[in-house]
Structures are given as C-alpha cells and as structure tokens.
Amino acid sequence: MRKVWDVIVDLVYEDPWQFVGPLVAIALVYLLARSVTSAWVGLLLFVLIGLSLYLSLRRER
C-alpha cells in the first residue's frame, strides 16, 4: 500500500498536470455524459486528456 501511495505522490510531485488534468477531464466528461449520449463526448475526453499532456510537456520547454 505504501508503494502505491509513493507512486501517486511521485505523479503529483513530478508534474500536477499529468495527474490532476486527466481527473478533471474525466469529472467534466462524466457530468456531460449524464445528459449527452453522443459519441463525440468520447472525442472530447481524448481532447481534454491530450490538453493535459500538452500542458504537462510545455513545462519542459
């Protein structure tokens, strides 16, 4: 259990965008998916996660 926690701390410490970004994306899409059944919602999830990855990598430039 301690090792799993270490991995989570490592993820947050290393770069918050790669940890918080996808969770926020999933939370937003979850709220949207409750009322919209379109397959485009899936594409939106990809776009938001991709944006998290972009923001995470932008810190390294």
Added chain:
Amino acid sequence: MDVFVVLAVFLAASVEFVEAFTIVLAASTVRGWRSPIYGTLVALVVLAALVAAFGYAIVALFPLGAFRALVGVILLLFGLKWLRKAVLRATGHKALHDESAIYARHVESLKGAGPSADTMAFATSFNGVLLEGIEVIFIVLTLGGNAGALPSAILGAAIAFVVVVGAGIALRAPLSRMPENTLKWIVGVMLTAFGTFWAGEGIGIHWWQQDVSVIVLIALYALLGYVLQRWLQPGSPRSAAKEV
C-alpha cells in the same frame, strides 16, 4: 454442443483477451515478466474466488461500471506517465538512462525481504486482467446461460484464451528487439488509450462502434505523441525562435 454459442463467445472473449494480453505484454516488455505475471496470477485467483463465491449472481451484483472507471483512471495515469517520459527522453529533455536512479532502485529492492515486485507493472497487469476477466465471465454466463449451453460458452472462451496467448507469445520476440524508449513510447500510448476507453465506459460514454474505438484512440494518442515530440524537438521552429 452449440457451435453458434462457441463461435459467439470465442469472438467476444477474443476481444477481451486481446485487450488484457496487450496490457500484460506491454507491462512485461518494459518492466520484465515477473511482476506482470504475479499481477496476472493474483487477478486469476481473485476471478476464480469471485465465480466460486457468487456464481451466476456475479452478473447482477458486480458494479462493472464503477470498476471500469477505477481501472481506466489507474491505467490512464500510468500510461500518461510513461508516454510523457518517453517523449521527454526521445527529445533529449530527460536522460535515456538515469544510472543513479537505477542504482537506488536496485538498492531499494535488495533491502526488501521478498522478490522485488514492480508495483506499477503488477498493478497494471492485475487491473487489466481482472477487468477483462470479469467481462469474459459476464460474456460466458450471459451468452451461455441464455442459450442453455454453458459448456459451449466455456469452450469458446477457452479456445479464445489459447489463441490469443499463443499469438501474444509469438509477438514477444520481435517486440524485445525494439529500442527501449520506443517500446516505452508505444506502451504509454497503448495504456493511455485503454485507460481512456475504460474510464469513458465507466462514466457512461457511448463509444463509437464500442471496442473499435480503442484502435481509434491508439491512433489518436500515437499522432498526438508524435506531434508533441516534434514540437519539443530542440531544432523545432519554435525552439529556434526562442533561442534567438
């Protein structure tokens, strides 16, 4: 013997086994076989215990949606971490081999009493096999149960298992000859795509053509990884403008 049930379960279970085996193969290619195999075996024991305890009731009792979301989020976070590191290594923003970190990890593993299980590889395989195993159990029980041909459904799933595992083992050799960072890049893309798909299913997204969307997601994340890698490349136009 109901041939149609055998065929239907074979096709449906093959999709799930391919997904599970891809995860295990990905984790083992990057991190070695031991931890992913442990994760797989523990997941199989949990699956057997669940079936023994609940039998048919598992279909009604198991919260599959919530479980998919949980496993999806975990795989997504692991996948993004690997993809990010692989992109950074490929563009020279991170060293290809961090010797001091490798040394520290070896020392840490030697301090442990038992075998040094790689937590991430174990958790990735365990989650993937458990989720897909549950889905195979659902397929076997619902298709086999509804048709009154449970033995045929079990046979279909067993054939699918042997075919997928056989194909996967054959793939292991060519994969092991690829450069390490390229493999990590591919594994990052695969885990991120599977994680997105399962997390999406768990929160109620209706994916286009269901499981076919995984292939689309793999292609999209590969494209995104490639574009971001070009953008991060030291010689890219934006970097050059910044240096001037």
